[in-house]
Amino acid sequence: DCTNEHHNPSFGGTVVVDYNEVECGNLTTFGSKVAINGEVQGNVVAYNSDIVIAGTVDGNIELYGGNVILQSGSHIRGDIHLYGGHFTQGSDDRLDGSVIDRTRDLDWLINANGRFRFSIWSLLFWIVIGIGLARFFPEHMMLVRTTVVQKTRRSLVIGLLSITLAPPVLLVLVALVLSIPLAIMIGLILVVAWALGTATVGWLIGEYVMRKVAPQHNTRLVQIVVGLTVLVLAGSLPYIGWLIIIGTGLLGLGAVFLSRFGTRLYSQPKQPLPF
Incomplete structure (x- = not known):
């Protein structure tokens, strides 16, 4: 029994x-x-x-x-x-x-060969990124988070436009040779924005999960760790994993740009921010 x-x-x-x-x-x-x-x-x-x-x-x-x-x-x-x-x-x-x-x-997160593949190194990478951003840039993450919640569709559209226009712009800058440093700078900005946006979306996922399963442990760091774990696991699913990773990345990327890297609110929030 x-x-x-x-x-x-x-x-x-x-x-x-x-x-x-x-x-x-x-x-x-x-x-x-x-x-x-x-x-x-x-x-x-x-x-x-x-x-x-x-x-x-x-x-x-x-x-x-x-x-x-x-x-x-x-x-x-x-x-x-x-x-x-x-x-x-x-x-x-x-x-x-x-x-x-x-x-x-261990393989990359994008997996479409019909098998589940989980990368512990990807999980550790994202957890370190998430905890580091929450530790040193909490206000920026909070403003990006608010933008994701309040302007979800617009964030997704801006993210899609940004990632669509970036390759031709970078190719033109590289072709001009003298603009290569600018191309490198734009590429770095995109990488940083993608990381900040993805970590913030992971935080939102973790907040929802912890509120449902373990509200007594519902702290910000636990939310980030759990949310990014769920996100990496979901991204490891066969066939649909890459859609989850790209979708959350685009959503976060757009919110980062709308909030100017978490330096201002894109619009007035409907309720006070939970700092």
């Missing part, structure tokens, strides 16, 4: 499935220390977590950075998927499935 059931993901701290305890369903953790001495009747999905197993896991283990350690007497009925994580096997454990190291299969 089930004794525990985690309906929401766990963020930080320690998650323990003790002896004689049975965890129903899946177990999802972010940056946690996980000790499984009892039984988990589902999958274990962990992001940047350390998992020590002395009990039983009926499903698969998916580790996105971190460590999974099997101790003597542990039993894993499924597979262990490693995405940049490390696996340590015990002397008397039982693994019915296989250990699949997908770290070498």
Whole structure:
């Protein structure tokens, strides 16, 4: 019989499935220390977590950075998927499935070959970008965020126009030779604007997710990490992943330009900004 059931993901701290305890369903953790001495009747999905197993896991283990350690007497009925994580096997454990190291299969976010491919390096890159922008440019992100919310359609149109006109403009500037430094500057501006816009859209996604699943942990940094994680995972989906990445990028890019890189409000907000 089930004794525990985690309906929401766990963020930080320690998650323990003790002896004689049975965890129903899946177990999802972010940056946690996980000790499984009892039984988990589902999958274990962990992001940047350390998992020590002395009990039983009926499903698969998916580790996105971190460590999974099997101790003597542990039993894993499924597979262990490693995405940049490390696996340590015990002397008397039982693994019915296989250990699949997908770290070498890391690919870019755009994926249209019918398979799901997740890049831990892309996730870490975007998390670092998002946290850095939130730490050093919080007001700019807030103004871009407000523009995305208040002027969604206009932001998307401006982003589409910008990315459409940029290549021919850059080609002309490069062809003129003397304008190459200007072309490089415009290219850098586009890259910075895309990064700022994407991180801000990720923040909005994270805010929505955290409000629904874990309002007690609904802080800005957690919102950014969760939102960018969701965005990278969605961008790794086969066939539609590239549409998600391009769509969110264009939306954020347009909002960045409309707000002049987050230096002013494009229009009066409908409610006070939550600084």
